[in-house]
Amino acid sequence: MKIGQAVFQDYQGMRRYGIVEKTIVKDRWTYAIVKWFNDEIYDRAMNDLVRLRNGTLSDFAIYEYRVDSLKQIDIEQELKTLRAMQRYQKKAEDA
Numbered sequence: 001m002k003i004g005q006a007v008f009q010d011y012q013g014m015r016r017y018g019i020v021e022k023t024i025v026k027d028r029w030t031y032a033i034v035k036w037f038n039d040e041i042y043d044r045a046m047n048d049l050v051r052l053r054n055g056t057l058s059d060f061a062i063y064e065y066r067v068d069s070l071k072q073i074d075i076e077q078e079l080k081t082l083r084a085m086q087r088y089q090k091k092a093e094d095a
Helices: 040-053 075-094
Strands: 006-011 014-026 029-037
Touching: 006 029, 014 040
Parallel strands: none
Antiparallel strands: 006 014, 014 029
C-alpha cells in the first residue's frame, strides 16, 4: 500500500475514509498510519468504550492498521458512483 493511497475501513458498521500517511513493517506484517476524515462517529465510539470499560483511549483506539484491514479506493470512481446514486434517489423522490 502506497503513501497517499485513499482507503476505507468498515469498523463495527461505520465506514471510515482516510489517506495512508506512512507504512511500517512489523513481524512481517505491513501496517499503515492513516489520516481519517470526518471520523467523529468513531471518536465517539472510542470515548464510549473508555467510559464503559474504565480504560484509556490508548487501551482501545488503534493507530496502526494492518493493511489487510483497509480497502483501497479510487476517490473519483467512488464519487461518481455516489453521485449516480444521489441522482437516482432524487429522481425517485421527485416522481
